[in-house]
């Protein structure tokens with residue numbers, strides 16, 4: 001993909017956060033990657049969505065995090081995005097928001113169990129919660145260590161089958177095959193969190209849906225064995 005096209009795709013993905021009302025003010029950020037050219041394109045820091053244009057996005061080197069092109073500072077969360085791209089070679093886009101219901105679960109330090117098929121269609125199993133960072137990790141490199149905590153928490157899971165995480169005390173990060181896909185997963189996560197909040201209010205002891213139901217729904221949508229990284233087939 002040409003840089004101009006990637007800029008346009010990532011800009012549109014950022015604006016979609018605002019259109020879908022899952023961000024307030026300038027909170028949140030979306031990036032996309034060109035793995036052949038070895039760079040990401042990410043939202044500039046602190047720029048309101050109504051002023052965001054493709055030329056304002058910042059191009060950052062995947063390997064060393066240095067700005068390749070752009071007059072503005074890249075998002076404060078850029079290092080977290082970079083850690084995820086390096087650890088998950090199959091992803092093409094990353095989204096971070098402070099969407100209210102997902103942040104509430106992250107602040108409550110609770111992962112979101114797969115209570116039903118709506119969740120199962122988009123995330124294999126529970127939406128995971130990271131371990132809190134240590135004081136040393138925060139002081140040394142908060143954003144980079146936030147990314148490392150996410151990677152540790154995903155373990156051997158196929159990231160495209162579990163494309164969402166709650167960072168303890170902070171909020172959601174999602175990813176996908178490209179920037180628009182990562183935004184869709186952010187929208188799905190906020191809705192999953194909203195429904196789960198009502199579920200536990202109605203039934204405080206609610207448990208996850210049966211594994212065979214969850215697996216059926218995920219496979220129906222993504223193909224047999226998709227969460228183990230196998231191709232649809």
Ligand SMILES: O=C(CO)[C@@H](O)[C@H](O)COP(=O)(O)O
Nearest residue numbers: 026027028029045046075076
């Ligand atoms: O998580 C945070 C701050 O805690 C960020 O999402 C900011 O809310 C947006 O920062 P920029 O992308 O504008 O630098």
